Amino acid sequence: MSSEEWQIVWFTAWVSALSTVVILPFGLALAWALARRDWPGKSIVETFVSLPLVMPPVATGLILLQMFGRHGPIGGFLHDKLDLDIIFTWRAVLLALGVMSFPLLVRSARVAFEEVNPRLEQIARTLGASQWRVFFTITVPLAARGIIAGMILAFARALGEFGATIMIAGNIPGKTSTLSLAIFSEVQLGQDDRAFRLLGVSVALAFAAVWGSEWLLRRNRESK
Amino acid sequence: MKPLNSLCIAVALGLCVAVAKSSAAEITVFAAASLTDSLKATTAAYEQTTGDKIIFSFGASSTLARQIEAGAPADIFFSADEARMEDLDKKGLIDAGTRKSRLGNTLVVVVPADSALPIKSARDLASDAVKKLALADPKAVPAGIYAKAWLTKQNVWSVVEPKVVPTENVRAALAAVESGNVEAGVVYKTDVGISQKVKIAYEVPAADAPQISYPLALVKESKQPEAAKKFLRYLAAEEAGQVFQRFGFILLE
Amino acid sequence: MSLLLKNISLPLASFTLEADVEIRNRVTAIFGPSGAGKTSLLDLVAGLRRAPSAFIQLNDRVLTDTARGFCVPTHHRGIGYVPQDLALFPHLSVRQNLLYGWKSGGAIDPLFAFDRVTDILEIQPLIARGVRELSGGEKQRVALARALLASPRLLLLDEPLASLDAPLKAKIIPYLARIRDEFQIPMLCVTHDRVEALTLADEIVVLVNGKVLQTGAVLDVFNRPANADVAKLVGMETLHPGTVTSVTEGLVAVRVANQTLTAVAPAQATREVFVCIRGEDVTLQRDSESPSSVRNRLAARVVALRPEGALVRVELDAGFRLVAAITRPACEDLNLQPGLAVTACIKAPAIHLIARE
Numbered sequence: 001m002s003s004e005e006w007q008i009v010w011f012t013a014w015v016s017a018l019s020t021v022v023i024l025p026f027g028l029a030l031a032w033a034l035a036r037r038d039w040p041g042k043s044i045v046e047t048f049v050s051l052p053l054v055m056p057p058v059a060t061g062l063i064l065l066q067m068f069g070r071h072g073p074i075g076g077f078l079h080d081k082l083d084l085d086i087i088f089t090w091r092a093v094l095l096a097l098g099v100m101s102f103p104l105l106v107r108s109a110r111v112a113f114e115e116v117n118p119r120l121e122q123i124a125r126t127l128g129a130s131q132w133r134v135f136f137t138i139t140v141p142l143a144a145r146g147i148i149a150g151m152i153l154a155f156a157r158a159l160g161e162f163g164a165t166i167m168i169a170g171n172i173p174g175k176t177s178t179l180s181l182a183i184f185s186e187v188q189l190g191q192d193d194r195a196f197r198l199l200g201v202s203v204a205l206a207f208a209a210v211w212g213s214e215w216l217l218r219r220n221r222e223s224k
Numbered sequence: 225m226k227p228l229n230s231l232c233i234a235v236a237l238g239l240c241v242a243v244a245k246s247s248a249a250e251i252t253v254f255a256a257a258s259l260t261d262s263l264k265a266t267t268a269a270y271e272q273t274t275g276d277k278i279i280f281s282f283g284a285s286s287t288l289a290r291q292i293e294a295g296a297p298a299d300i301f302f303s304a305d306e307a308r309m310e311d312l313d314k315k316g317l318i319d320a321g322t323r324k325s326r327l328g329n330t331l332v333v334v335v336p337a338d339s340a341l342p343i344k345s346a347r348d349l350a351s352d353a354v355k356k357l358a359l360a361d362p363k364a365v366p367a368g369i370y371a372k373a374w375l376t377k378q379n380v381w382s383v384v385e386p387k388v389v390p391t392e393n394v395r396a397a398l399a400a401v402e403s404g405n406v407e408a409g410v411v412y413k414t415d416v417g418i419s420q421k422v423k424i425a426y427e428v429p430a431a432d433a434p435q436i437s438y439p440l441a442l443v444k445e446s447k448q449p450e451a452a453k454k455f456l457r458y459l460a461a462e463e464a465g466q467v468f469q470r471f472g473f474i475l476l477e
Numbered sequence: 478m479s480l481l482l483k484n485i486s487l488p489l490a491s492f493t494l495e496a497d498v499e500i501r502n503r504v505t506a507i508f509g510p511s512g513a514g515k516t517s518l519l520d521l522v523a524g525l526r527r528a529p530s531a532f533i534q535l536n537d538r539v540l541t542d543t544a545r546g547f548c549v550p551t552h553h554r555g556i557g558y559v560p561q562d563l564a565l566f567p568h569l570s571v572r573q574n575l576l577y578g579w580k581s582g583g584a585i586d587p588l589f590a591f592d593r594v595t596d597i598l599e600i601q602p603l604i605a606r607g608v609r610e611l612s613g614g615e616k617q618r619v620a621l622a623r624a625l626l627a628s629p630r631l632l633l634l635d636e637p638l639a640s641l642d643a644p645l646k647a648k649i650i651p652y653l654a655r656i657r658d659e660f661q662i663p664m665l666c667v668t669h670d671r672v673e674a675l676t677l678a679d680e681i682v683v684l685v686n687g688k689v690l691q692t693g694a695v696l697d698v699f700n701r702p703a704n705a706d707v708a709k710l711v712g713m714e715t716l717h718p719g720t721v722t723s724v725t726e727g728l729v730a731v732r733v734a735n736q737t738l739t740a741v742a743p744a745q746a747t748r749e750v751f752v753c754i755r756g757e758d759v760t761l762q763r764d765s766e767s768p769s770s771v772r773n774r775l776a777a778r779v780v781a782l783r784p785e786g787a788l789v790r791v792e793l794d795a796g797f798r799l800v801a802a803i804t805r806p807a808c809e810d811l812n813l814q815p816g817l818a819v820t821a822c823i824k825a826p827a828i829h830l831i832a833r834e
Contacts, residue, residue, distance in 0.1 A: 070404040087405040088356055088389045119564045122525045125551040126558040127578030127627045137577075141568050170389050170400075171361075188287055189364050 001197055004173075005182075009201050012179040015090065016158035019097035020151055023105055027154075028147065031109035032135070036118070053103045057163025064095060065168050092169035093176050100161050101154035108153060112146025113139060149213050156209035160202070179205075248275040249451030252297055254288040255280060256304035256438065257393040258329070258367065258412045262471040263302070266464045276451055284393035286364035292317060292443060299452040302326075302440040302459075304394075305366035309439045319442040319449075322456055327438035328474035330413040331370055331428040336404045336421065343408060343425040346378035346432075357387045358400035358409035367394035371410040373434040398422065412436075414472040437476065478503070478663045480522070480535050480631065484543075487521065487528035487687075489514055494528075494687035504657050504664045506678035506695070508671075510710065514687040515667040516561075519633045522665070523558050524551035535631060557629030561636045563620040565608045571619055572604045578627025588660060589628045597655055598622045614645045618652060625660060632656070634666040638673050650676055671712050675699070683707050704831055705751050713753035713829065714790070714800040721748050721830075728825065734797040739772040740828035751831040756790055756802030758827035762820045763811055771822040775799070779817045782808065789813075795821050 001009075034046065052060050068075040068086040078084040086092050116139055124134045140147065162180040169176040171185050179202045186195035255263055260282045267278045281288065281296075285303040289312055292298050301318060303309045306325070312318050333349065335341050341353055349357060362368035368390065375381040391397045394411050401409040402421040409422075416424055440459060446452050458464055465475050478501065485496040494514040507515045520526040522533060524540065527548065533541040535556075540549045557578075566574050575595070587593070595601045598618045603611060611619065617637070624632060637653060638646045654677070657664060668674050674681055674695060681698050683691045691703040702708035708716055719733040729742045733752050740752070760771070777795035784790075789808040793799045799821055813819070 065403070065405075075405075085355070085405075087403075088400075117564070119560055119562065120566060122520075122523075122551070123558055123560060123564040124566070124577065125525070126523050126554070126556060127623070128552050128555070128580065129577070130552055138566060170391065172389055185361070185363075188284075188290060188361075190290060 001201075005194065005198060007174065008177050008179060008182045008198065009205075011090075011177070012159060013205070015093050015178070016097055016155055019094050019101065019158050020105075020155045022094065023098045023102050023154065024151065027102060027105035027150075028109055028140075031106045032113055032139070034106070035110045035113035049106050050103050052100050052164075057100060057161070058167055060099060061096060061164030061167025064092075064099060064164060068092070068095065068168065087168050088170050088172065088176070090169070090176055093165055093178060096164040096168055097158035097161050100164055101157040104157055105150045105154040108150025109143065109147050112143035112150070115146070116142045145216055145219070149216050152209055152213040152216070156206055156213070159205055159209065248277065249448045250277045250279060251299045251448055251452050251455055252279045252281065253300045253302060253455075254292060254296070254298040254443075255282055255300075255302040256285045256288075256366065257282050257395045258304055258415055259302060259438070260395065261418055262414070262468050262473065265471070266459065266467045269463070270455065270458055274454070276455070278455065282395075284360060284365040286361075286366070287393070295445070297445075297447070298443045299446040299448055300440060300456060301443055302438065303366070304329075304436075304438055305369065306437050306439055307369070308366065309441060313441075317444055319444050322453065323439055323441040324456075324460060325437045325439045325476050326460065327468055328476050329436045329438070330430070330472075330474070331367075331374060331410055331433050331436070332413045332416060332424045333408055333410055333426040333428070334398070334401050334416060334422040335408045335425045336401055337423050339407070339423075339425075341407060341425065345426065346375055346380050346428075348426075349375070349408065350380045350383040354407045355387060356389050356406040357384060358389045358391055358397040358406045360394040360397050360411075361390040361392065362388065363390070365393055367397070367410070367412060370434050370436055374410075374428055374432060377432065377434075417472060438473075478536060478631075480663065480665070481533065482518075482522070483532040483534075484530050485518075485521065485528060485532075486530040487514075487517060487526070489517060489687060492687040494518060496684075496689050498682055498689055498692055500663075500665070500680065500682070502663070502678075502680040504666065504678045505680045505682060506674040507665065507667045507682045507684055508669070508674045508710070509684035510669055513684045515669075515684055516635055518684065519558070519635055519665065519667055522631075523556050523633060524549060524554050525558075555628070555630045557624030557627055557632045559620045559624050559632070559634045559637065561639060563616050565611075565616055565620055565623075567608055569608070571600070571606050571608060571611070574608060574619060575604070575623050575626055577623065580628060586628055589625060591626065594622050594625050597659055598625075598652055613641060614648055617641070617649055621652065621656065625656070629662060632660075632662055632664045634664060636667055636669070638668070638670065646673075653677055671699075671710075683710060685710065701829065702753065702831065708751065708753045708829070708831060712755065714756045714802075715752070715754040715759075715798065717752050717797050719750050719752040719830075721750060729830070731828075731830065736775055736796040738775075738823070738828055739825045740830055741826050743830045753829040753831060754799065754823055754827065756800045758823060759799065759801035760822040761791065761801055761803060761807075761811060761813070762822060764820065769822065770824070772825040773821075773823040773828070775821045775823070777819055777821045779813055779815050779819060781815055782813060793819070793821055 066072050070076060070079045075086055078086060086095060121134050121138055124138045160180055165178060166181055171177050171181040179198055183195050183198045263280060271277060285305060285308040289308045292301060292312060293315065313320055333343050343349065359371050360368035362372040372381060375384055389400060389406055391400055394415060397409045398411050398415050398419060400406045402419060416422060440456065442449060442452050442456060469475060480500040482496045482498050485494065487494040494517055496518065507518060509515055517526060521528055521531060530543050531541045540554055598621060600618050600622055603615055603619065638649060641649060666677055678695050681695045682689055683698060685706050690707050691698050699711045702711050702713065705716065717733050719731045721729050721731050723730045724742055727742050729740050731738050731740055731750060731752060775795040777793040777799060779791060780794050781792040782789055784805065787805060788802050789805050791801045791803060791813060793801060801821060
């Protein structure tokens, strides 16, 4: 593997990890709200959160392109006020990965929160703990395995993201080229041996991620 | 007339139409993305007169060549540069006897219609005002290869290369400029006519640009070689030539 | 101490919980059958549930006042809660559980010092263990200690003895009594068990289908139930409609089925009554001749015998269904068997009459 190829692997791994970390607070907050609270329009929120899971990724990418492009509502603001561009930069990769893996994290975390006995949270409150303290000392530790499994799933999804990424980040060598984008373009160029090397790394990473997730779930089942 | 009789006549007529239709051919043309509008315009009349149906697959010539290599059912390949055609020729996939260099083109630098960026030469693309430049992938797609050749000859490629946003084909580069997400792009002059959202900032003089040549040929594996050859002859003839000229292509002799 | 529950109205699954009581005593039992809304009432006091209408005041501090839109959040109420399933935190050690509510960085009332609490509840050897390693009784004591270590002003207990077997109940009751005596904090216990209520509480609030039917000292309520529902709850096993036929000098003759009984006239004399007799107040004899002070001597036939520990509940047919509770040795001495004819004796003062609409 050339240094260029390793750069692609390294970039893919760290931007996937970063996207998982960035979506974590939002994902947990939303998962908790969905698990513990009810409000008018809750089902609409649930549907929107699940959309990236069922829509074609390029369609999601197109929506992101419209919103974060220089003429879009969010992209325009960032460009004009902060001189910050998203499209065709590594930030677009982060955005695409984050958006596509968000629903997986929320679903796993929500189930994990729902399995925490609410009585435990209530008793913690009678013992004088504020909502935040209850969340961090009772709810999250008891939901930890499910949350971690969700994070691993999100990470794995980010590793393999293609459709939305190619839409808003392009495949700029050295800047936004991820494993999946690189494999695609190497095949286009007829560079099959490079493509297969990258494919091998891709499979190894995905295998490790899913195996880790299954192992955690097994441990969870056994300890119950 | 008795209902059974009219039914028989209807069935017979239907069969005649079906037989007549089956003698009309369906030809698949793999063509460079920059030929999208012009090629579609040439075929309207052709389909009416001959009854043949032309199906197009437009894309980057490099992608299309790969697909033909992999056995895609193309009858005709119309590439944006000689190298892709040469590649298929060496692999024995095209009928060399039908190969003909048909069209030329001009490279232009385009900017979003509302842009005030002054670009008067290749050197201006190296300036900091141009943060991102959209090109069809210079590693494989003819439009990008031509652009890279031009910028290399002008000695600015090394400075410009880090700013390049490679796109899948030349129309995607055009779209990137239209969206405003890049400051400029290099596309064919013939691509600009169809878009309201970009304007030409600089036309690359023929002396600076590499030789641009669009060859076409019959794919050897074609299932409809006679009908395909007929269409090839039509494309080489004057009527089609006028259409191409109208779109801004240069006719090669 | 005073816990004021006024204008409580909370719609539940099949009825609305309503209450308007003032609780003044040290240990009060909320007594009623399952599903009466007892746990919901505790949840309201603890601030874990909100009611459309409620006014809750503990001593001089208003905790909930829906009229003013005022509600102190749970974690500021200082009310300890031991739920029925104990809710020990499974991911924390016993020590971490105990110290969860501990208010560090402030003056701790020596009453609730760590060593004192763990000593009184005898859980010191358990402190280093994990929660899963504890037995049922140990978990109970840890849950109690945890609530106490948060220095509560009021302690809520939901069915503290319900999930324990008889020997364990007997073990835990002294600890509860100790809490009552050593910690000087009022306790509100929910229970559906008569014996628990009798043993632990000074005062009792009877809650049936979300309505408070009676409040008062435990023995008062048990001996003088206000109506038929309470009577059934507190264990007046014999309960029949009857008609008062005459009233003479503070005694009434009341007709039940085809028998006439003599009872002490109730405060409010009505014609239609419910006749309530506790099994413990019925004596059985083989013969009926020797004179005694008992006014009511009924010829009865034994229908069934139900042993209950040291007692036997004897179901009789005296013209109406009558239950007598006698000791097992007594049952054997009399050689009681189904079908046997006996005389059932009921003292007049033991027949309790409740007005009937």
